[in-house]
Amino acid sequence: MRRALHSLRRHLRLIVCLLLLAGVTADVRSQQVQPLAFTRFTLPNGMNVIFNVDHTTPVVAVNLAYHVGAKDDPPNQRGVTHLCEHAIALGSHNADQPFQTFYRSIGGTSTRWAETTDDVTSFYVLIPSNQLETALWAESDRMAAPFTRLTPERLSTIRALVAQERQQNVENATFGVSRELTLAALFPAGHPYHIETAVAGAELSNLTTADLRAACATFYTPSNAVLSLSGDFDPQRAKAWIAGYFATIPAGVPVVHRRAPPIAPTGERRLVLEDRRAAQPQLHLDWIGAGYTSPDRVALMALGSLLSGNRFGRLSKLLIDERQLAAGVSAVHYDFENAGVFEINVLPRPGVSLSTIESLVDSVIAGLATSPPTAEEIERFYAANRVTATVSLQTKLARADTLSHDELLTGDPVFYVAQANEARRLTSAEVQRAASKYLTSNRVVMSLVQAGQLGSISKPDLPFVNVTPPRAPARP
Amino acid sequence: MRQLSLACVISLLTASTLHGQTLDRSRRPVAKPAAVFHFPTVVSDTLPNGLDVRVVEDHSVPVVAVRVVLGVDSTYDPPGKEGLYAVTMGMLRDASATPGGDSLARAAAVIGTTVTPTSLTTTSHSFAAALSIMGRMLTASSVDSAAIERRKIIQAAAARRIAQTPSSLPRHLFYQLLYGAGDPFTRSLVPTEAGVQSITAADVQRFHDQFFSPVATTLVITGDITPSAALGEARKVFGKWGSKRGRSQAAESPSLPVRETTVIHLIDAPGQQAYVYVGGVGPRRLPRDAAAADLLGAVATTRMQQELRDKRALMYSGAIGFTWRRPTQPSAFVGSAVADPRKVDSVLVTWLGMLRVLRDSQPAAAPEIDAGRRGRMGNLAARFDGADSVATRLVELVRDGLTPAYYTDWTAQLTSMPPGDVAAAARRLIDLDHLIVVVSGDRRVIEPALRTVGLAPIVVVDAEGRQKP
Numbered sequence: 001m002r003r004a005l006h007s008l009r010r011h012l013r014l015i016v017c018l019l020l021l022a023g024v025t026a027d028v029r030s031q032q033v034q035p036l037a038f039t040r041f042t043l044p045n046g047m048n049v050i051f052n053v054d055h056t057t058p059v060v061a062v063n064l065a066y067h068v069g070a071k072d073d074p075p076n077q078r079g080v081t082h083l084c085e086h087a088i089a090l091g092s093h094n095a096d097q098p099f100q101t102f103y104r105s106i107g108g109t110s111t112r113w114a115e116t117t118d119d120v121t122s123f124y125v126l127i128p129s130n131q132l133e134t135a136l137w138a139e140s141d142r143m144a145a146p147f148t149r150l151t152p153e154r155l156s157t158i159r160a161l162v163a164q165e166r167q168q169n170v171e172n173a174t175f176g177v178s179r180e181l182t183l184a185a186l187f188p189a190g191h192p193y194h195i196e197t198a199v200a201g202a203e204l205s206n207l208t209t210a211d212l213r214a215a216c217a218t219f220y221t222p223s224n225a226v227l228s229l230s231g232d233f234d235p236q237r238a239k240a241w242i243a244g245y246f247a248t249i250p251a252g253v254p255v256v257h258r259r260a261p262p263i264a265p266t267g268e269r270r271l272v273l274e275d276r277r278a279a280q281p282q283l284h285l286d287w288i289g290a291g292y293t294s295p296d297r298v299a300l301m302a303l304g305s306l307l308s309g310n311r312f313g314r315l316s317k318l319l320i321d322e323r324q325l326a327a328g329v330s331a332v333h334y335d336f337e338n339a340g341v342f343e344i345n346v347l348p349r350p351g352v353s354l355s356t357i358e359s360l361v362d363s364v365i366a367g368l369a370t371s372p373p374t375a376e377e378i379e380r381f382y383a384a385n386r387v388t389a390t391v392s393l394q395t396k397l398a399r400a401d402t403l404s405h406d407e408l409l410t411g412d413p414v415f416y417v418a419q420a421n422e423a424r425r426l427t428s429a430e431v432q433r434a435a436s437k438y439l440t441s442n443r444v445v446m447s448l449v450q451a452g453q454l455g456s457i458s459k460p461d462l463p464f465v466n467v468t469p470p471r472a473p474a475r476p
Numbered sequence: 477m478r479q480l481s482l483a484c485v486i487s488l489l490t491a492s493t494l495h496g497q498t499l500d501r502s503r504r505p506v507a508k509p510a511a512v513f514h515f516p517t518v519v520s521d522t523l524p525n526g527l528d529v530r531v532v533e534d535h536s537v538p539v540v541a542v543r544v545v546l547g548v549d550s551t552y553d554p555p556g557k558e559g560l561y562a563v564t565m566g567m568l569r570d571a572s573a574t575p576g577g578d579s580l581a582r583a584a585a586v587i588g589t590t591v592t593p594t595s596l597t598t599t600s601h602s603f604a605a606a607l608s609i610m611g612r613m614l615t616a617s618s619v620d621s622a623a624i625e626r627r628k629i630i631q632a633a634a635a636r637r638i639a640q641t642p643s644s645l646p647r648h649l650f651y652q653l654l655y656g657a658g659d660p661f662t663r664s665l666v667p668t669e670a671g672v673q674s675i676t677a678a679d680v681q682r683f684h685d686q687f688f689s690p691v692a693t694t695l696v697i698t699g700d701i702t703p704s705a706a707l708g709e710a711r712k713v714f715g716k717w718g719s720k721r722g723r724s725q726a727a728e729s730p731s732l733p734v735r736e737t738t739v740i741h742l743i744d745a746p747g748q749q750a751y752v753y754v755g756g757v758g759p760r761r762l763p764r765d766a767a768a769a770d771l772l773g774a775v776a777t778t779r780m781q782q783e784l785r786d787k788r789a790l791m792y793s794g795a796i797g798f799t800w801r802r803p804t805q806p807s808a809f810v811g812s813a814v815a816d817p818r819k820v821d822s823v824l825v826t827w828l829g830m831l832r833v834l835r836d837s838q839p840a841a842a843p844e845i846d847a848g849r850r851g852r853m854g855n856l857a858a859r860f861d862g863a864d865s866v867a868t869r870l871v872e873l874v875r876d877g878l879t880p881a882y883y884t885d886w887t888a889q890l891t892s893m894p895p896g897d898v899a900a901a902a903r904r905l906i907d908l909d910h911l912i913v914v915v916s917g918d919r920r921v922i923e924p925a926l927r928t929v930g931l932a933p934i935v936v937v938d939a940e941g942r943q944k945p
Contacts, residue, residue: 031601034538056536058511059857094501098786101778105847107510107854126861128854133505141501160789164749168792168814172749174640248499277747279636310590311570311581321626327633347633383588390599391539394862 046223071192092142221252289340526691547692566627611713699863750917758807774848
């Protein structure tokens with residue numbers, strides 16, 4: 001009798017738990033990401049302007065983004081777009097000093113002040129509200145004549161700075177060149193995403209100021225720009241200032257971007273990267289993914305979550321908890337405007353063979369065909385995606401950046417909302433289909449090992465290319 | 477309605493003025509005075525068990541941030557057991573508090589929120605569920621051996637990652653020379669794999685018993701929630717957390733090492749870039765001293781950027797400032813730069829020359845101080861943008877034993893600070909005869925050039941500061 005009662009209690013508890021979980025799940029599905037409140041207008045010269053008003057803190061984020069990135073570099077001038085960013089940051093005719101110094105002097109702050117990605121060049125700053133007109137005056141001044149402070153001496157200086165930036169952020173980080181080498185292997189020569197933003201500068205060493213102006217001038221125009229403001233300002237007054245300072249700037253000629261051609265299947269390419277400073281090896285597996293507006297993008301993001309999200313990702317669970325072979329696993333999809341990359345990184349525990357890791361990763365990927373994503377796995381992805389889409393827009397800099405980015409690439413400043421909410425309708429079959437479509441044998445497998453440890457690479461019997469740069473740093 | 481009409485008239489007038497004549501871009505707008513900074517309103521309460529709760533409302537986005545300030549952090553790790561705090565926190569995060577093993581992690585995954593024992597940021601809708609998970613982590617009383625072993629693996633990997641990060645060695649050596657190798661802050665910077673591996677379940681249990689207590693803890697809640705709702709949830713989740721332990725004493729810092737003279741410590745680390753740290757002991761964090769020091773740091777950074785980056789391209793990134801500690805402990809006056817190894821001699825000659833000029837012949841001028849003041853004030857407002865940022869500022873105040881009045885005093889001091897006070901701070905804080913200089917880079921390239929310029933004696937050391945031939 002007592003056993004029967006105990007069994008009944010257990011079953012009741014299980015039923016209650018299932019009901020509660022079902023309730024929470026249904027609750028999660030019912031929640032949607034709410035878009036940022038915004039207004040938008042276009043100046044006669046084609047410049048799009050987006051406002052997001054929030055009086056909580058007396059600051060305004062100013063983000064001026066141009067639709068030009070490293071993918072627009074001419075093939076023989078790789079890195080020129082990044083150099084343009086530095087040339088524009090030198091200052092303007094009337095704000096006659098580097099913009100970082102200028103903005104600091106009026107109380108401005110920023111994470112990086114300016115950034116050139118593969119698709120977009122952004123200049124961004126958070127300023128006290130009372131300095132908004134000054135910031136708009138300064139930004140319009142440099143848009144009206146973007147290279148007035150560019151001299152041969154300053155070109156030489158910014159060329160050296162760009163080279164140092166690359167050394168600091170890429171070459172001097174342990175395995176820092178791995179991403180560039182991966183993209184170079186995934187995207188064939190001549191493809192817009194074949195190479196990363198920063199280059200050592202060899203192709204730019206003979207560039208004159210006239211060359212740089214000619215290369216840049218087409219892109220930094222009102223009709224190729226979006227100005228986003230987020231924060232504490234009066235929209236009517238800001239609109240008048242923007243009309244006054246920006247409307248007289250000529251629209252510029254229509255911009256033609258380099259298109260991303262289809263990529264022929266290349267099979268598996270196996271690469272080895274050595275670094276003397278490395279304290280532990282890594283294994284990277286990369287596939288070409290989907291672009292920012294592709295309908296497959298959300299499914300690939302869900303796939304990343306399914307494989308490594310929190311403690312329940314299939315790879316995390318297998319490699320970290322069950323087999324205790326790895327200290328870290330990540331599977332993510334990151335995207336450009338017209339393409340993407342799906343990447344799995346594994347950090348093995350000391351002494352664990354990369355070959356073993358690769359075989360297990362492959363077995364999990366193969367298992368997706370017979371073991372489709374469960375409803376719980378998709379729910380977890382949706383919940384995390386929804387929270388991230390809301391939480392990541394706390395700061396005004398992040399909001400202005402998102403509004404500019406989405407307007408430039410999609411024509412919808414809150415495109416991120418549509419994608420986040422689209423995840424609610426994602427099915428198991430769609431995720432499974434994305435896995436079979438993208439995670440194919442056309443991939444790059446990179447073993448990242450300590451210098452001289454070629455015996456520890458994954459599957460050393462298979463043909464591989466050692467892509468270690470000749471000037472790899474050495475450990476003391 | 478009247479306000480709206482007035483705004484429309486003003487904007488139309490402004491627009492017509494700008495449109496109605498040829499735009500004269502040389503006329504820079506004149507900004508109105510900046511808004512006076514106000515620390516957000518903090519609602520405080522103390523639960524019967526001693527837990528301190530502080531709440532700040534911000535309804536700009538539907539986000540709530542929660543932080544927990546325990547009476548302990550990684551500076552409390554016993555010598556040789558660096559990483560114990562991290563392993564303990566990881567164990568609480570991973571441990572299975574209820575049957576079913578992964579229940580806490582599973583519950584967090586259902587609401588899509590990353591929850592640790594001391595931090596979460598989520599949508600306002602998921603706040604209550606997330607706080608409940610945090611409460612179960614934090615109020616657990618027993619240790620979980622499996623979770624400890626799992627966290628040791630992760631922490632050991634983190635220690636290896638720190639060891640292979642080029643900037644970590646010179647930074648650690650700088651603070652070792654400044655505060656001493658035994659200083660808790662210095663020790664916390666570089667946990668070792670061996671130290672992490674030596675941690676036992678008994679260590680974690682002892683550490684937990686000694687330091688985790690509601691009386692020593694402050695709960696910070698900021699964002700899209702009312703104080704009454706926040707306090708209500710706090711009572712529900714933490715009200716039964718019981719412990720009789722009081723606040724723990726902060727770990728003792730040994731007395732500061734004495735330096736006879738300025739010495740350049742060179743770590744031989746061949747690579748594409750060199751890391752340079754220059755500095756010394758700074759003031760304690762009292763509003764007047766801190767305001768003067770912050771203005772000095774702003775001026776020094778501007779001059780450094782102009783001289784080393786904009787004019788001579790000797791570095792890509794670098795800054796000079798103060799890293800503040802608890803008010804009872806001295807801060808660090810520290811500058812850092814990343815440079816081409818072939819240019820380290822030029823970097824140091826220019827940098828030290830700039831500091832000498834700033835101290836002696838060209839002290840900070842009024843326009844520089846005004847720019848620095850605007851920069852610091854603007855930066856201050858930016859540091860309160862969003863629930864996470866406000867929570868972080870509150871955590872700093874609680875951790876350092878300060879109140880929001882600190883910022884009121886600091887801004888008042890900053891606003892009224894005369895140039896003479898900044899000049900005095902420069903004379904007091906820039907001690908060129910007793911500087912700590914740490915350079916990490918390719919010795920073959922750096923050492924000969926540095927010896928030629930003869931700035932100071934050079935000692936070649938390993939990563940722990942031990943002298944090499």
